[in-house]
Amino acid sequence: MAKLKRAERLEKFKEALQENPFLTDDQLAQLFQVSIQTIRLDRNILNIPQLRERTKEVAEKSFNGEIKSLESEEVIGQLLDVETGVSGISLFLIEPEHVFKRNYIARGHYLFAQANSLAIAIVDDVLALTTAANVFFDKQVKLGDNVIAKAKVTETTDKYIQVSVESFVNSELVFHATFEIYHRTDKK
């Protein structure tokens, strides 16, 4: 995209965020070929909060009524969508505490935690415990990435549910897993 005057850019800026509310300042800066400082100023002018606040707004649409298997604040990342028994989507921002100090690569257990807690969240039962998992770290995830995890139930029996999760950064697959989850209708 060629460099735009501020007025034009502000218009495009609003459109871009309407289309994808999860764009980071970094991605916006690249998109508009301006500095991150300029993007922050633009956000201020337009009164658009930073990504973390924006996703909180989305997440404020509480899923507490829909989720049975855990408290919604126990999901690692922010739930964007849940259809219990069927599927779910969550967003997790990779912040400094989630990466190895020496190379800024996200630590595996955070990707696991996002995927596993999303898998649990879509189980349509009050007790849901993971019994096994098959996990693949397909591509390095870095500080500042926002990871979108998509889970779907692939098999259901009386006692077990199988959930498959795929996680993406900028539409690229970075992680996938299959979880086998034991479920029951009482909490003990």
Next chain:
Amino acid sequence: MAKLKRAERLEKFKEALQENPFLTDDQLAQLFQVSIQTIRLDRNILNIPQLRERTKEVAEKSFNGEIKSLESEEVIGQLLDVETGVSGISLFLIEPEHVFKRNYIARGHYLFAQANSLAIAIVDDVLALTTAANVFFDKQVKLGDNVIAKAKVTETTDKYIQVSVESFVNSELVFHATFEIYHRTDKK
């Protein structure tokens, strides 16, 4: 064990902790058939710190010189032993923030994090990244449990290392996993 007088109990108490320094107050209370309050008093008399402090003392034996693949404080749990390229042992106490609120069962990703970070720690190389994992949650782990993870390298090739981890609570297997870890001698 029959109920003992305090003086006798204090002697046995010291012996028991010498044999297994990771006994919790709860386990000691069961062992000596007294209340946890009594155990705390006994500890005070003997000037024995609580488990968390005791394990810190063990962990103060720093492994920073031995571990190459991450900073030793990045290991989840407390490293008790490491022989890089061969094996390692760590301890993780299940505290309130590690369990589901409704049933006090430990959340899977903490057991995963303990095992995975231990597996990484024993890799004898500066770059070590998990590429895949096969994980089994064999038995529920509860609030207050102390989980001992034991890792060993089972296969090494030029690019990949396979590490098998078994985690125990009171000598019972609660979790086991196999990690496939990519390794390289530079940090990029």
